[in-house]
Amino acid sequence: MRKTKFVGMFAALGLMLAACGQGTDAPTEQAGSGEAVVSETGLDENGRFIEARTITVGVWDRGNDIMGPIAESGWAEWIQAEILERHNIIVEFDTVPRWDEGSVQSTALAAGTAADVGFTFNNGMVQTMAGMGGMHNLHPLLQQYRDLLPNLFDLVGEELLYWNFDATTEELWSLTGRRTLDGVNMTNTFIRQDWLEILELDVPSNLEEFEAALIAFRDNADILPGNIDGSVVPFFADSDVAWGTRNLIDSFIDPDITEREWFIRDFDDRRFMHEDAVREATRVLNRWFNEDLMWNDFALEEASVGQDLIRLGNVGSFTGNWNAPFSNGTRFTTDMRLNAGEDADWIPVAPFLNSNGEARSMQPERTGAFAFLPATNTEPLATLLYIDFMSSPEVQNVIQFGLEGVHNDRTPNGGFAMRPQAEWPEDMQIVGTMNSDIFPFILGIHFDHNEQAWLETIAASFEGIRPEQVDASLELANSTHTLVLQNASETRAISAEEGMSEPLNDARQVLLHAVIGGTSVADFEATFNSMYQNYLNLGAQRIMDERAEAWVEAYGDVDWIADAE
């Protein structure tokens, strides 16, 4: 009897498992080979498919009310119409939540329902899926169809496209997009020009002068416009303090750093593996915090709270993107003037000098988001043609600046003067960084027109801001972001990095908050050493060690790529 019960139970279990294992309409290529070979292009002499092809394209959606679903927007309709005419490709857009794009896309990839092309900042996810056979190897595709993708190669460049190429296995699982040099990642430090004038201070040109200005702001807060109950925030940084003090950290990095050393420490995009530089920068910040020269609540409040203080005119200085004071989104200047008077203004400064006495920062990451083609994609050529189409200058102009006569007017030299947002069509709002949500591959403002057109565009794009202010900030950013190192593209994938982004980011944040805001000046050294050792033990040291090995394997025992055999 008991035996019968067991047999019956296992039979029921077996039936249950068998039922669960049956697929229905599941795609057959969930985790199969990623090597799709296209033997015929199917294109006519004009680059148009003879028979229409259908692809799905992932687009990011922020879920806000500005425009409604991006997949149903005027932009989507325009793109669908244009690419249908140009290449006879039917594009269907697949929405991905912007702030959860990594987790949602990884789920879809595992389930075999991902779009034919997706975009992500999480290249680790791409590598993981590729390891399970869930991605197309793009290297043979790019080799085979290179002549059909001129816009892609012109806009992004071969170096970036092959940024994640593994030379040992000849595998490329993702295309790296472009982040324009004139775009988002160049940071300036800004200081209140009106406060300097009231206190009769010179524009600071080094760290000592900058700190003296902060002290003067603190000690004379009651006479400064924008003070709240007689107090101000001399220097503002939010909880992402490594980003908000990037220029300061950069100033402590050896200006003669070798490409080898840079590669070994480059896993963290906040320079956090440059231990000595981080130590010295946080020593300064720790002193500022303890002397009330820095925002007290940087570790406690979200960034938007601090940004409100900037808009109120309560902040004396901050480090941010070169266009941060001017943009219509943050309204750091326009709102500040409403609250602290028309004379309130920002001036860009570069007081954080390196050991050579220069303000120099590494050329910002030139990489944008990553594009990937899941193994379930049966139209890789059509997909690459879509990316090429979106990379073309004409399309990029429309995506970034809108339609002429609707969103913008052309300047005499061919630039774009944006019309007020209120005049734009409801279903064609520019959302995200230059409408990047619909094509996240390219981040930042760019177009390859003449320089005058470029300057006119930039200057005319910020409502209520004098063009010379914009030019000054951009010029300073360009002049200080000049350290250029080659990308170590020949190195193999670093296994120690898998899954380590989030834990190391969290450890970084904890360390910074503790050593800056939770430690006295006297205890700084001991606290920093102890916590940084924990950071290394968590996995950072293993990553650096493996990177060092990978460098030697790829280039030999040299410090510069040019010296490799």
Added chain:
Amino acid sequence: MSKKRKKHYTKATTPGDIVIVILMVILALLCILPVLNVLANALSSPEAIMRREVTIFPVELQTQAFASIIGDSRFMFSLGWTALITVIVVILNLVMTVLAAYPLTYNSLKGRKIISFYMIFTMLFGAGLIPTFMLFRDLGLLNNPLVLILPGMLGVFNMILMRNFFLGIPESLKESAEIDGAGPMTILWKIYIPLSLPSFATIGLFVAVGRWNGFQDALFFLTAAPDWHPIQMLLYNITQNATQVDVASPGGVSVQQWGAAIRNAAIVVAMVPILCVYPFIQKYFVKGATLGAVKG
């Protein structure tokens, strides 16, 4: 030798009671004060919020934030939709729970132990998000509003609670009903259900709160159907768009800058329905808190 005065305590009050009361007051304040802060922010001017003058009382009282929220058709539709699916899920859940639990109270049910094991087995581990996603894909539930209703129709834990509650009802009531000619469904309808109102209220409340606060299913399974997003999904997007620092484009806005007052008003409006329901079933909640407990 000095005589020490003895402190006299009533029988109902001991030092331990005082400590417990103090701890409970602190706990209550930890729960209430953030809510008051949200409400105060919703009723304060944006300037006062930016100056960080708002604590638990409104500063520069204004009601425009609530007016904006109530006038936002998308927000109000989502609120109504969330209320609707909450009611539907609660009703369906209770029906399914009762229909699953009741037969298991009959010893004469063949395969009762196997069925019980089959259900309990599913509680031992979860398959995870990806198999769930694949299952919903195969069932046609992706980007389908039914994905907010159907998966929540039966919870095994609630079913066990209900079964145990049914088992606590005296067997003699059922026997006497059977003698009078009542069938199983009549016994269920006329005896078990009326006696099970506390359990219904408790399970219903948990299910309602879970559905009202849930948004993960919408995040993963309704990516292309934003019109059917529940209210918490809207709040999630509002909060993410406000707190994630994204670089603004020069010619436009990168995120919709929902003011802090409006964000807080949205949170308050989303809380109100559940807060209104709870007092009416609170009495059942206390009674039902020991559902399934062993009875002597």
